[in-house]
Each structure stands twice: as C-alpha cells, then as structure tokens.
Amino acid sequence: MGSIFRIKVSYQNLESYLEDNSSSYTVYGTHLQGDNIYEQELAKPAIIIMGSESHGLSESLSNRSNALIKVPQAAGLESMNVSIATAVVLAEFRRVFGW
DSSP: OGGGGGSOOOOOOHHHHHHHHGGGSEEEEEEEEEEEGGGSOOOSSEEEEOOBTTTBSOHHHHHHOSEEEEOOOOTTOOOOOHHHHHHHHHHHHHHHHOO
C-alpha cells in the first residue's frame, strides 16, 4: 500500500502536458475502437491514457494519441472496470519490456 509514496506524481492539465511532451513519447489511448493490445508492437517510452468507465477518452485525447489500443473482451462482456483495464494494460507493457 505504501508504493504510491515511491512514485513521482504530478497534477496538471493533460492536454497541455501532451502538447509539450508527445514528441518524446508514444502516446497510447485506450479506446473501444482501438487495436487489440496483444497484437500491437508496443514502443517505449510511452504515455498511456485511460478513459473514464462510462465515457471513455474524449475525442481530443483520442486524436492526440499515436495509437488507440484496447483489451479484447470475452464474448458477452460489455465493459471492464477502468482500474482492472489499467492493470491489464500495464501488465502487458511490463511483459513486453520486462519492467
């Protein structure tokens, strides 16, 4: 539970941050219309943007993403809790890059 205290956290306007830093990173936006994360060649360094559970990413953030990715859903599932989706996405980046 104390791991959060070892992570550098900042609070700022995401649009402005992406405008200033997107050339240094590959920006991945999670989106229902995105490509299957398990079939993508992931790049680093990366910024991963997670949308809200009910509305997803805004159109503006989707447009600022270099790639739209998604976690494929099992048949019959409508959606995934954003915290679980974040864990799955981060686990895939960790698997690929060995973080």
